[in-house]
Amino acid sequence: MRLSYTKALNRALTDALAEDPAVCVFGEDIGAGMAGPTLNLLDRFGPGRIVDTPLSEQAFTSMAIGAALTGRRPVIEFQIPSLLFLVFEQLVNQAHKFSLMTGGQTGVPLTCLVPGSGSRDGWAGQHSDHPYSLFAHAGMKTVVPATPTDAYGLLRSAIADPDPVIVFAPAAALPVRETVTWELAPIPLGCARIHREGTDVTVVAVGHLVHDALAVAEELAPEISVEVFDPRTLHPFDWPALAASLERTGRLVVIDDSNRSCGIGAEVLATAAEEMRLVAPPRRITRPDGTVLPFAPQLDRALQPHRDQLRRALRAVMK
Amino acid sequence: MRLSYTKALNRALTDALAEDPAVCVFGEDIGAGMAGPTLNLLDRFGPGRIVDTPLSEQAFTSMAIGAALTGRRPVIEFQIPSLLFLVFEQLVNQAHKFSLMTGGQTGVPLTCLVPGSGSRDGWAGQHSDHPYSLFAHAGMKTVVPATPTDAYGLLRSAIADPDPVIVFAPAAALPVRETVTWELAPIPLGCARIHREGTDVTVVAVGHLVHDALAVAEELAPEISVEVFDPRTLHPFDWPALAASLERTGRLVVIDDSNRSCGIGAEVLATAAEEMRLVAPPRRITRPDGTVLPFAPQLDRALQPHRDQLRRALRAVMK
Amino acid sequence: MTSPADSAGLGSPAGRYRMLRLIRGFEELALDLVRSGAITGGIHPYIGQEAVAVGVCAALRPQDRITSTHRGHGHVLAKGAAPDRLLAELLGRTSGLNQGRGGSMHAADFSLGILGANGIVGAGGPIAVGAAWSARQAGEDRVAVAFFGDGALNQGVLLESFNLAAMWQLPVLFVCENNGYATTLPAATAVAGSATGRAAAFGIPAAEVDGMDTEAVRSAATEAVTRARGGGGPGFLECRTYRFEGHHTMERLMKLHYRTAEEIADWREHDPLPRAAALLPDGLAAKLDASVREQLAAAEQFALGSEHPDPERALDHLYADGLRPRAGSTA
């Protein structure tokens, strides 16, 4: 079977809805399936569970929290990553805090899905952020799948999780297709995936950049043996797997499409520097500090991490 | 003159208002001066410039942005740090982005002041965050003064700045008093301050933790020579000053009251590991990952960085 | 630990009077404990507004749900929470409703449909709407009530939630406790138009009621709750009331001049307790007062005698799946 990333998300939602009557979906234009992941859900599961919402992100996010506190397992689809800014209070100050603040009386099994995070060429400054590091800092479970199989499996686990989870589906990963010969299945949160083994350098690549890392690793294979490490979940991060990888390689490059300062790239470098084996100074490739993506495509692209930077960084850590 | 931290903020606002008729203040209960920094401003400058707002943080923040786009220099006082979550869209997606997105047609000279950030004993989970790292990641100019003089000088510079600036006044720094024998004056953003020179270890301490770092440095002086480095501005960070300090010491400990993952502590370790001289693995002391402060005072305190952790970290990097 | 009363206890005038007294007495005790330093951080006292919580909760069934505010003790007690465990919560003890993790502003008892006080003004509104939606989804005839103040009328998220509740005809009752002020800001200088007009504009039946009169609140709430339970959609009540104390106990340390002494004295004339006592047979109120005194004395003893939580367990419950986050220091 040929499986696209978007179709994988669609399947995950369909299977979760079919399996558990408590699962329901909120979002804008989801009845029409406009963004892809919710295609045909309304027909199959009806407006009682697939809820096309007015443009009231704050209220419907809080509503979903209220629903999650009372037995439902809501999924919210957000049309643009910056809508997460609009509901930051609801997610970080409410959903994330209920469990501890109530002394464990409740979880908040809420899933937020952002199909098309990061730059989509030509959508400009307010539609092109990749704010996953913000949620890792706040402590929400944060997932960025790179492949269709992972997208399926991680979204299933997110929906089944008793805590709020946010799933970023990078716009640049949506075109990825896979030939799937196995049964799709949930993939546990918090487990990294090593896409390619190597002995010289560990490249930690986030989301769509996994594919760039793999391409560069192939290309430089004659020169450098690169291990490609996909954390898949940014919080909780699979630190033991990273430590094991660095035991083998001792060298680290991170490629991460979020802003530089206080991004997940910083976290990986910091933790590695503090606790793991490094034989050379580590490197990271990120967006610049405080990036706002300009509209013009050349400018937009110039600020995203690219392969050439990765090549240079790999050669630099090998020196 | 004996100057308290809160009084310093009050003076900075008073002087800025007196100097520039474009400066104005928005916020809740600021007419009554309830939080301290706005005391007596209404009497002196009138309701045309000191605007007591209804509980509409999103609208009045956007209003202040509109005012900033049309010639005013608004300051907003927020009563609780988590109100910043409520206006995250307005700050990060609007105020921060106008300059680039308009091709430089405008700046947004907006200042956000949060008096009493971080834990105030007994205010529990939704009132005790210290979210400065989120804004450093987003790229807003982010300031955390440790002393009354710095509070005065940095707030003055924030108000004069053509970009949005957010000033965190940590609750634990508010009781700090200084005997001031000099003229209070603006202090440029982006310049670190070395409170104490040392040759063995550089301690980067943020906000109120500067005072803890100084106390521990004194205490361990016979054993370890500690340099206490206060970045004052987290974004832009004074990287050259840090590099210079590490040239001297080669050892680094960060003490930072924000959550661990993707916090400013991570950023300092990452940048140092990548670009600066380190003779031992660096360390950071932070809140745990994803911290929600529990109400009970013992639990609240247990999750904040404390001196004992700093002592241990200092000894660890000296090994 | 005493067993929690349920909202059915509010079915008689005597039960309602007793609850008014319980809330009043609880708050007075809490004020003492703030003054003595036993309660850290202070509280937002509910004194003066008791008729709203009691009147509304008297219209509810045990399985109905509520969301509350920073000024939440009255709601939490009226919905049936055990006063001793609420007090233990305010004192940060493990026997507290939230095991000492929430404190005054987050007191909750999910087993009684109390989805929590909330530190963010307006936040409880849409959470109640979600609970109402949930109940309908589950085919249950539970109603949800959102309590909030006049200040919350200016929070966008609450206004958004009026629209969702109205559009989807959800079984939710919005209860605005208009005590005239949001901290120091008079409602008259903050709320353009009227509270009821604002709700009505979304097509929500809206009524204004004397919030110092328990029976008036109860009858208005009963009407709205009955309609909501029967599928007739949301309702809105504006309860005109007043807090006799400062906004927060911190206010006692400050000189604020936003209300006159006369205004406070005038409103004290409308104290809901004597009014409710007047409906009772002679001598009953005094008896109930005595039983409340006993109950609170026991609660105080229980709470003050309860254990403080272990700092080693500060991160318990951060994640519902038991995930243990990394500590703040590795050294």
Next chain:
Amino acid sequence: MTSPADSAGLGSPAGRYRMLRLIRGFEELALDLVRSGAITGGIHPYIGQEAVAVGVCAALRPQDRITSTHRGHGHVLAKGAAPDRLLAELLGRTSGLNQGRGGSMHAADFSLGILGANGIVGAGGPIAVGAAWSARQAGEDRVAVAFFGDGALNQGVLLESFNLAAMWQLPVLFVCENNGYATTLPAATAVAGSATGRAAAFGIPAAEVDGMDTEAVRSAATEAVTRARGGGGPGFLECRTYRFEGHHTMERLMKLHYRTAEEIADWREHDPLPRAAALLPDGLAAKLDASVREQLAAAEQFALGSEHPDPERALDHLYADGLRPRAGSTA
């Protein structure tokens, strides 16, 4: 580069007709350029709604200010922006209004009081309120106008801003372009109550007007703007209108069934252009059409001939003080 017309150009029926045609023609040209791939990312076409932008801006003075939306080309042009520079912006060229940094959704010209299109629904409302507040502070009699769609009526921040504008009697006009849909969601299933009722509940004088009739919009806007300028406080206009095209050019690639072909055809009968043309002397409309064609041909040539920005300068203007942030890689 042509010099920008100012809003005074809308003082005559001919000027208004010409602007309707200019917007229509601009959008048609932009659609072609999206189809050809020259405009990256697509646009939200304004076709069908031109009477709103033109009618409202005809009521404004050059120094008045506006905030706009994701569907902003009409507003930006009607307020006087140069079509060639707007087109260059859509093409991401340095000669664009925003030097190619903003694109369709952020087009702005501060020299003309155009505070920007905006990518976030509802966001422009309170920004206009701030501009109105500013003007009053500065003692200027400038008015601010916020354009937004029916979808924005459900954004809390916009509702909050109604309250602030009303409470403080600010010179701001809220213009709701009710085109019946927020993307695929019919307003009838999204907005409880009525648009005008919602504004009126905050004490804002609110009127509904035929948004396909330029003159009707102009006269309603003039009344509200005059009142606002004279210190009479905010106003609200609901303009009933329709977009003839899809929500966004992407929609052309999708099969969506939220509107019927008949509905679209019916609304096309109310096209604002023929209606405005009918007010002109014989032959004038055709002449104006021709002059617009020429202007747009020149604009296209100008824009397509303009320079692409230099990737080295991608971070220009990130900070107004010239601060250069760290790059994304040190290697």
